[in-house]
Amino acid sequence: MFKKLCEKSFPKSLWVYHCNVGACNGCDIEVIDVLTPYYDAERFGIKLVASPRHADVLLVCGPVTRQVVPALKRLYEAVPDPKLVIAIGSCAVGGGIWFDSYNIVGGADTILPVDYYIPGCPPRPEAILHGVAVALGLAEKEIESVHLKQLLDRPESVPVEVESLYS
Amino acid sequence: MITSKLKEAILSLRPGRVTLKYPFAPHDPEGDFRGYPELDTDKCIGCGACAAVCPARLIMIQDIDQNTRRMVRLLERCIFCGRCADVCPEDAITMTKHFELSTDSGREDMVAECEVFMATCQRCTRCYEPANPLDKIMEPGFRDDEIKRGGQDSPYEPIQSD
Ligand code: SF4
Numbered sequence: 587m588f589k590k591l592c593e594k595s596f597p598k599s600l601w602v603y604h605c606n607v608g609a610c611n612g613c614d615i616e617v618i619d620v621l622t623p624y625y626d627a628e629r630f631g632i633k634l635v636a637s638p639r640h641a642d643v644l645l646v647c648g649p650v651t652r653q654v655v656p657a658l659k660r661l662y663e664a665v666p667d668p669k670l671v672i673a674i675g676s677c678a679v680g681g682g683i684w685f686d687s688y689n690i691v692g693g694a695d696t697i698l699p700v701d702y703y704i705p706g707c708p709p710r711p712e713a714i715l716h717g718v719a720v721a722l723g724l725a726e727k728e729i730e731s732v733h734l735k736q737l738l739d740r741p742e743s744v745p746v747e748v749e750s751l752y753s
Numbered sequence: 754m755i756t757s758k759l760k761e762a763i764l765s766l767r768p769g770r771v772t773l774k775y776p777f778a779p780h781d782p783e784g785d786f787r788g789y790p791e792l793d794t795d796k797c798i799g800c801g802a803c804a805a806v807c808p809a810r811l812i813m814i815q816d817i818d819q820n821t822r823r824m825v826r827l828l829e830r831c832i833f834c835g836r837c838a839d840v841c842p843e844d845a846i847t848m849t850k851h852f853e854l855s856t857d858s859g860r861e862d863m864v865a866e867c868e869v870f871m872a873t874c875q876r877c878t879r880c881y882e883p884a885n886p887l888d889k890i891m892e893p894g895f896r897d898d899e900i901k902r903g904g905q906d907s908p909y910e911p912i913q914s915d
């Protein structure tokens with residue numbers, strides 16, 4: 587659904603606003619790296635803008651500290667519709683190694699509706715480009731939840747309901 | 754002035770095309786890059802060493818019964834440090850070079866779950882006895898970790914998408 591929305595609403599280019607909500611700067615550096623001529627995300631029409639009011643996409647890096655929650659909510663409201671949120675880095679995806687710290691909320695999707703997730707610590711620039719390609723419909727996602735068993739015919743084993751963990 | 758501009762243009766033409774073809778052509782990471790940690794269920798003995806050292810504490814161990822152990826790995830918060838692969842006595846975990854992990858459907862795509870069969874001790878009929886008496890008191894019976902994901906106790910109201 588988001589893919590369709592994406593194709594319909596952004597026929598030309600994505601202007602991104604990059605925000606750091608408690609990241610260690612590793613992810614921010616990789617985001618800047620992606621914009622250099624070597625990786626050149628600008629060939630997909632991606633442009634870093636200085637104000638959320640000009641942006642279509644919010645790039646969120648970091649595990650979201652408690653301090654930044656109101657600011658992040660205001661930032662999200664400031665981006666005009668239709669908007670996308672991309673979580674970059676293990677921190678923004680799931681809280682990273684700080685997922686249960688006292689000052690951390692734990693993941694961007696506990697505050698915002700996140701559309702695309704790019705895990706990695708930091709994700710290498712190619713991984714971010716792959717995320718961009720997934721967002722633009724140029725590539726397919728390559729990851730799926732895995733359920734493996736050594737014993738195939740054990741009657742009482744019930745797999746963990748992954749969906750219920752995230753509802 | 755024009756000559757200097759021309760010189761500049763010629764200089765900048767010299768390197769040719771530097772941009773990577775990446776999303777259209779594969780680009781494998783070189784060196785000792787660490788990507789997605791893959792678990793070989795056939796090798797794993799369920800010792801739990803990886804769960805003990807993981808800095809993101811993302812490997813949760815639950816014992817279903819006497820000799821079946823379930824390991825739930827919430828790889829959404831994996832930092833690809835490779836410690837789990839380092840300590841694994843059976844080399845069951847390999848750090849692959851797979852980095853294209855981005856997804857559009859949610860963090861549950863990064864969950865990896867496996868069930869392993871544990872051999873029972875002939876003497877005590879239990880699988881693993883803790884090494885020292887203190888651990889024995891702390892961890893009676895079977896291990897049953899709580900599956901804890903980042904943000905599950907968040908006191909904040911999330912913004913709903915429209
Ligand atoms: S994912 Fe890793 S590199 Fe990115 S902000 Fe978190 S700790 Fe830093």
Ligand code: SF4
Pocket residue numbers: 790806807808809810811830831832833834835836837838
């Ligand atoms: S690579 Fe590091 S963070 Fe990821 S599962 Fe292994 S020990 Fe945990």
Ligand code: SF4
Pocket residue numbers: 792796797798799800801802803804837840841842843844845846
């Ligand atoms: S993966 Fe290796 S370290 Fe982890 S439980 Fe299995 S054998 Fe032990």
